[in-house]
Amino acid sequence: MSQQQNQLSSMTPVPSDEPTASPQDTGKRGKWRDGEIYQSFRRRPATIGAAILLLFLIATAFLSPLFVPQNPYDAAQLDLLNAEIPPIWQADGQWPFILGTDTQGRDVLSAILYGSRVSIVIGVAAVLLSLIVGITFGLLAGYYGGIIDTLLMRLGDVLLSIPTILVAILVSSLARQALPASLRDVGAAGVLVLAIVLSSWVQYARTVRAQASVEREKEYVLAARVLHVPNRRIMLGHILPNTLTPIFVAATLNFGMAILTEATLSFLGIGMPPGQPSLGTLIRLGNDYLFSGSWWIVVFPVMQLSFLVVTVNMIGDWLRDALNPKLR
Amino acid sequence: MLVFILKRLVNAIFVMLAVAFLAFAIFQVAGDPVEMLANEQMSQADRDALRDRMGLNDPMPVQFLRFVGNAAQGDFGMSYRNNQDVIGLIAERFPATMELVLVATLISLVVGIPLGILTAIGRGRWYAEGLQFLSIIGVSLPSFVVGIMLILVFSVILGWSPSFGRGEVIDFGWWSTGLLTPSGREALVLPAISLSLYQITLIMRLVRAEMLEVLRTDFIKFARARGIPRRRIWFRHALRNCLMPVVTMTAMNVGVLIAFALITETVFQWPGMGMLFIQAVTFLDFPVMAAYLVIISFIFVVLNTAVDISYAIIDPRLRSAR
Numbered sequence: 001m002s003q004q005q006n007q008l009s010s011m012t013p014v015p016s017d018e019p020t021a022s023p024q025d026t027g028k029r030g031k032w033r034d035g036e037i038y039q040s041f042r043r044r045p046a047t048i049g050a051a052i053l054l055l056f057l058i059a060t061a062f063l064s065p066l067f068v069p070q071n072p073y074d075a076a077q078l079d080l081l082n083a084e085i086p087p088i089w090q091a092d093g094q095w096p097f098i099l100g101t102d103t104q105g106r107d108v109l110s111a112i113l114y115g116s117r118v119s120i121v122i123g124v125a126a127v128l129l130s131l132i133v134g135i136t137f138g139l140l141a142g143y144y145g146g147i148i149d150t151l152l153m154r155l156g157d158v159l160l161s162i163p164t165i166l167v168a169i170l171v172s173s174l175a176r177q178a179l180p181a182s183l184r185d186v187g188a189a190g191v192l193v194l195a196i197v198l199s200s201w202v203q204y205a206r207t208v209r210a211q212a213s214v215e216r217e218k219e220y221v222l223a224a225r226v227l228h229v230p231n232r233r234i235m236l237g238h239i240l241p242n243t244l245t246p247i248f249v250a251a252t253l254n255f256g257m258a259i260l261t262e263a264t265l266s267f268l269g270i271g272m273p274p275g276q277p278s279l280g281t282l283i284r285l286g287n288d289y290l291f292s293g294s295w296w297i298v299v300f301p302v303m304q305l306s307f308l309v310v311t312v313n314m315i316g317d318w319l320r321d322a323l324n325p326k327l328r
Numbered sequence: 329m330l331v332f333i334l335k336r337l338v339n340a341i342f343v344m345l346a347v348a349f350l351a352f353a354i355f356q357v358a359g360d361p362v363e364m365l366a367n368e369q370m371s372q373a374d375r376d377a378l379r380d381r382m383g384l385n386d387p388m389p390v391q392f393l394r395f396v397g398n399a400a401q402g403d404f405g406m407s408y409r410n411n412q413d414v415i416g417l418i419a420e421r422f423p424a425t426m427e428l429v430l431v432a433t434l435i436s437l438v439v440g441i442p443l444g445i446l447t448a449i450g451r452g453r454w455y456a457e458g459l460q461f462l463s464i465i466g467v468s469l470p471s472f473v474v475g476i477m478l479i480l481v482f483s484v485i486l487g488w489s490p491s492f493g494r495g496e497v498i499d500f501g502w503w504s505t506g507l508l509t510p511s512g513r514e515a516l517v518l519p520a521i522s523l524s525l526y527q528i529t530l531i532m533r534l535v536r537a538e539m540l541e542v543l544r545t546d547f548i549k550f551a552r553a554r555g556i557p558r559r560r561i562w563f564r565h566a567l568r569n570c571l572m573p574v575v576t577m578t579a580m581n582v583g584v585l586i587a588f589a590l591i592t593e594t595v596f597q598w599p600g601m602g603m604l605f606i607q608a609v610t611f612l613d614f615p616v617m618a619a620y621l622v623i624i625s626f627i628f629v630v631l632n633t634a635v636d637i638s639y640a641i642i643d644p645r646l647r648s649a650r
Contacts, residue, residue, distance in 0.1 A: 046461060157339075158346040161632070162625050163587030170350075170621065173609045174357045260470045264591060267472050268606055287476060287595075290484060291491075299480070302473050306465075313468040 050314040057308055061120055064113035072111040073276050087296050100296040102282075103289065108296060111282055112304045118278040119308065122189055123258040126196035127251055130258075133197060134204025135247070139235045141205065142212025153209070156202040167199035168261050172270045185273045192271055196258050203250060211243035245323050252316035256309050263305055279305040332640050340633045345396070347625040351618035352395050404619035409611050414619045418601055423503045424494055425600035428592070429585045431520040433578060436527035441567075441574065443528070444535025449562055451540065459532070466529035471588060475522040475595035482518060490515050492597035519596040523589060527581060534577060538570035579635055583628035 065071070087100045087108075099108040141149040159167060172195040179187050215221060216239070224234050265271035266280025267287075274281060279301050286298030362379050370378075379385060383394060398404070404414040443459060450456035483491035495511030497504040506512025542548065543566055551561050590602025597603070601620060608616035 154342075154346075158343055158350075161343045161629050162347060162350075162621065163584055163628065165591070166587050166621065166624060169590075169609060170354070170617070173612075173617075174354065177612065178357055256468060260468075264470055264472060267470075268591070268594060268609075270609060283472070283476065290476065290480060295480065295484075298476060302476060306469055306473060309470070310465050310468040314464055317464055 044318055047314060047318040050311040053307060054311040054315065057116060057304070057311070058120060061113050061116035064110065064117065068107065068110035068113055070107050070110050072106045072114050099300050100294075102286065102297045103294070108300050111277060112279070112301055115277050115279040115282050115301065116304055116308060118189065118272060118276065119259050119262055119280075119305070122192050122196075122262045122278070123255050126193045126200070126258040126262075127255050129193060129197045130201045130254065131204060131247070131251060134201040135208050135240065135243075137201070138205035138208025138243075139212055139240065142209035143216055143231070143235050143239065145213065145216075149209070152205065156205060159199070159202050164199040165261070165264065168195040168265060169268065169270060171195040171198050172265050176270065185275060188272050188276070192262050192265060195265065196261050199261070200254055200257065203254070204247060207246050207250060208240075208243045211246070212239050215239045215242050249316065249320045249323055252319055253313065256312040256316060259305075259309055259312070279308075329640070333637055336633050336636050340629050343629055344622075344626060347622060347629075348396050348399060349392065351399075351621045352392050354614055354618050354621070399619075399622055404622070405615045407608075407613055407616050409608070409613045409616075414615045417604060417616065418619060418623065419502060421599060421601045421604050423505065424598060425586060425589050425593070425602060427505060427507065428516065428519055428523060428589055428598060428600060429582060431516060432524035432527065432585060432589075433582060435520055435524040436531050437574075437578060439524075440528040440531030441535055443532040444570075445539060445562065445567065447532065448536045448539030448543065460536070463529040463532055466525055469525070471522060471526060471591045472595050474525050475519070475592055478518045478522050479595070489518050491518070494599055519592050519598050522595070523585060523592045526588070527585065530577065530581070531574060534574060535570055538573060539566055542566045542569045576635055576639075580631055583624070583631050586627060587624055 099112070101107055102111070137152050141152045172191055175191045175194055176184055176188070179191070212235075221234060221238060224238055229238075262271060262278060263280030263283070266278050267284045269284060272278040272281045274285060277285065282301040283298055283305065286294075286301060289295075289297050362375050362382070362384065383391060386394075402415045406412065407414050407417060447456040447459045479491045482488045490511070493515055494506050495513070495515035496509040497506045497512055498508050506516060539562075548561060548566060551565055552558075556565075586601075589598075589600060590605055592598065593600045593602040594606050601623075604616060605620040607613070608620070
């Protein structure tokens, strides 16, 4: 790789249209194809494979209503006569149940694709919300310092002294408890998002705070202050863009974590209800049939979940290396 | 030095008080405990008497202080589900979880350190890159998925290991162990592997990163120049300098593993604290939930504080830094 590429890349850490407050980069930002990010992406065939697979998984999950044989959430479309049909390549397999059916006659492929959609939507919602909460708290704490800083960071300390999975379990079970019984199934996804957000915002807040308290002392912020730029604009327009790189990596890796946490909670029986199964719920339901020989009920959801999380984490892992200036 | 230790201790106590407050808050969300305990035949007067005896008529801060006082003495009240002493229930399950966690930690060290060395010294070779790639999968796979697949392969298909329970146990006073009976050891294998997989990959990655850093330093180059054999450099000189962070992470992660054990315990029906907790969550047994939260956090905080303090003793620079 040439010197020029190195130089370029160190100034454009994220290939995005985000305004960057760094003063040197105007006019020097090349096309992103020449950048380090794209180059290092091309050098890692495994990451390319992971990205393609992930896109495929997301696309099939969201387009699934167009081609799957049944809507697994609609009890009227399930037929008990179709229960426990093995996958199509086995002797008793039946069209159109390519991956077989579960004990209620639910098509496993349809359930998996709908389940992935639930998992992905909850994961994205949880990451976005954690980002908003974490960035807001982190900016406030880092920019203003003082009592806000102490309070928020102490709260974070306490949350970090409890294992995250425990926070998620407690929030999820208590929030469900607080909901009236009729809303519990409808609100299940919201409760899960809340549980994941509460157990993961601290990480973003700490990252942003550390960066913000450094940036605060720099001259461009001082200059903005002298010009009477409002505090809110200094925080959002000047400081925030300079904290985005580590946040971007953390968000990708946390997307994988969020899907995992959702699946774990659903597996433990305090997540999505059996009526609207996510991948975790499907695995929990299928786990009971592991010994009865109906392995397909559990193995395919397990594979789908593993592919989803592994591909997300591979991309996150690559991003971390690609954006880490120390490793270049 | 004394000031530093005191600071850390005060911090730990502060965190524990906050955790106790969260645990206390569980009861406020939970609804009226009298209704949970009372049966159909109890009259209103009986209920009022029970309420008074439980101190539920006192102001909130008094109730909280009483909760903290009792918890500090190991008294978390009675389980709603079977009217047993909560701390007794947990103490009974504690050895099962600890045994699982300690064996998993041991496995992760025995497997993780050599793999880390291998991937560091073979950097660029196919096996090292392959292992590094596998480690991403190891970090990504949820532990219940690992457990289910292990059961499917080794219990259902091959029929080698039992898939649930703890086998026979032998009691030593209040501690029960499954390590001394063949069935106990057999039952431990799959859960321990499943719990340790994540930890193995973490240790492997840590050792690899540390080794790569140490191998770049001057004293290693000098050792090479002196003609010391490679093997000796790797294992005598470089490895020793990597072990400190490994020990730290292992100690701190014991707390994480205890928490994560609840998933493994659910998959393998392992009769530990975690399964007790999950059952408590399902049956809304709030005293057990609160007690579990406090105890796990206590272990967590004690380990973290101990690591911090031992670091300050070893490395004086850290004392003034905080």
